Amino acid sequence: MWARRGPGRPSDADAFAADPTMLGFLLEQGHERRWVFRRHPAVTRPLHELGAATADGVPFVRPEIALLFKAKGPRFKDQRDFDRLLPHLDAAARAWLASALQQAHPGHAWHARLR
Numbered sequence: 001m002w003a004r005r006g007p008g009r010p011s012d013a014d015a016f017a018a019d020p021t022m023l024g025f026l027l028e029q030g031h032e033r034r035w036v037f038r039r040h041p042a043v044t045r046p047l048h049e050l051g052a053a054t055a056d057g058v059p060f061v062r063p064e065i066a067l068l069f070k071a072k073g074p075r076f077k078d079q080r081d082f083d084r085l086l087p088h089l090d091a092a093a094r095a096w097l098a099s100a101l102q103q104a105h106p107g108h109a110w111h112a113r114l115r
Contacts (some may be wrong), residue, residue, distance in 0.1 A: 039072065040104035045096070064089060064097040071105050082110055089114075 005021040035050050037043035051059050063085045070078035089097070098114040 037068065037100070037104060040100075043068070043100045043103050062093065064093040064100075067097055067110075068100050068104065071101060071108055071110060074110075086113060 003023050004019050033047050034044045035047055052062055067082055094114045101108045101111050
């Protein structure tokens with residue numbers, strides 16, 4: 001779901017996303033205290049492990065989870081994000097993403113680089 005400050009509706013999604021007041025909200029499924037990946041329900045994670053926070057306390061989704069969403073049909077910017085984030089993923093994040101990719105997208109090109 002997207003939201004922005006101001007009246008009216010932009011003519012296209014790119015104009016909407018370029019608006020500096022735009023916020024994006026990702027609504028996800030869950031079961032009790034577990035997140036369930038909507039594209040492959042066998043991929044789950046405890047809700048308390050979905051996010052992290054910056055030093056300023058700003059919450060964000062963990063990078064390995066964001067990359068899983070980007071893996072569906074990687075565009076140039078998704079591949080760029082993977083290339084930039086990979087060196088910053090710790091062993092646990094790499095292992096989780098490798099397992100999730102194996103389940104949701106068997107044979108995905110990113111899998112080999114996570115080892």
